[in-house]
Structure formats: C-alpha cells, structure tokens
Amino acid sequence: MVQQLNVESFNLDHTKVKAPFVRLAGVKNGQYGDVIHKYDLRFKQPNKEHMEMPAVHSLEHLMAENIRNHSTNVVDVSPMGCQTGFYLTVINYDDYEGILDVLEKTLNDVLAAEEVPACNEVQCGWAASHSLEGAKELARQMLAKRNEWKEIFED
Numbered sequence: 001m002v003q004q005l006n007v008e009s010f011n012l013d014h015t016k017v018k019a020p021f022v023r024l025a026g027v028k029n030g031q032y033g034d035v036i037h038k039y040d041l042r043f044k045q046p047n048k049e050h051m052e053m054p055a056v057h058s059l060e061h062l063m064a065e066n067i068r069n070h071s072t073n074v075v076d077v078s079p080m081g082c083q084t085g086f087y088l089t090v091i092n093y094d095d096y097e098g099i100l101d102v103l104e105k106t107l108n109d110v111l112a113a114e115e116v117p118a119c120n121e122v123q124c125g126w127a128a129s130h131s132l133e134g135a136k137e138l139a140r141q142m143l144a145k146r147n148e149w150k151e152i153f154e155d
C-alpha cells in the first residue's frame with residue numbers, strides 16, 4: 001500500500017494511464033460558493049516520452065494567451081515539470097465536454113499562430129528558449145488524438 005500524499009497527481013499511478021488524455025485532477029469549493037476545477041492535460045506518455053522545453057514554453061505562451069479568447073473562466077494554464085503535460089485551472093465552470101472543446105479550439109489557434117506571444121525579454125523570463133514549430137507539432141499530435149482524450153487509463 002503506497003502512502004497517500006497531499007498532491008492528487010502523486011497518488012495517480014502514472015504507469016496505468018494512456019496519453020494523451022484530459023483528466024479532472026481536483027475540485028475545490030470556496031467558502032463563498034465559487035468552485036475551482038483543475039485538469040491534467042496530458043500530452044505525452046509518462047516515462048516514455050516528453051516534450052522539449054522550448055516547445056513546452058512556446059505552447060504555454062500560446063495556450064495561455066489564446067485559451068482566454070474561448071473561456072472567461074480560465075485561472076491558469078501551466079506546464080508540468082516532468083514535461084509530459086499541462087495543468088488547466090478554471091473557476092465556476094463544471095463542464096468536462098466544454099473543457100475538451102475549449103482545448104481543441106485553443107490548439108487550433110496554436111496551429112494558426114504566426115508568432116509566439118510575449119516572446120521577448122520584457123514579457124518573458126527566458127525569451128531565448130522558444131520554438132513555435134515545436135509548439136505546433138505538439139498541438140498537431142494532440143489534436144490528431146482528439147477522440148482519445150476521454151480515455152485516461154489502459155484497459
């Protein structure tokens with residue numbers, strides 16, 4: 001029996017999942033009735049594949065900027081340190097299918113992008129570490145498996 005840890009994803013068996021997928025990773029209820037949903041947007045199979053940092057970084061910028069055109073409920077989109085996915089946090093929006101739709105639209109924006117937003121030393125902490133083509137390739141690969149996003153575990 002593995003000890004239960006504080007972080008939800010530390011209690012997920014990463015050998016049993018089948019990427020790519022979109023998984024509800026947590027729900028928090030605020031004392032004034034607000035509700036936070038956190039999603040695990042997994043692009044790569046854990047411990048088998050990973051995304052390169054410049055591509056992750058550009059995809060982060062592109063998703064962070066574009067996703068807010070599709071949802072006013074977005075709180076944050078952030079990369080995982082293991083470079084296999086992102087976390088998406090939304091407030092007062094409890095619709096898994098809607099999240100999939102918002103992600104699909106956002107990744108299509110990435111494919112259409114001509115530049116990485118805020119890719120300069122004033123607006124970013126490591127402006128030299130970017131790859132627009134890398135981000136587009138990740139978006140393309142994710143979108144190609146759109147029909148698998150709801151399948152989280154190996155059969």
Ligand SMILES: [Zn+2]
Binds near residue numbers: 057123124126127
């Ligand atoms: Zn940056």
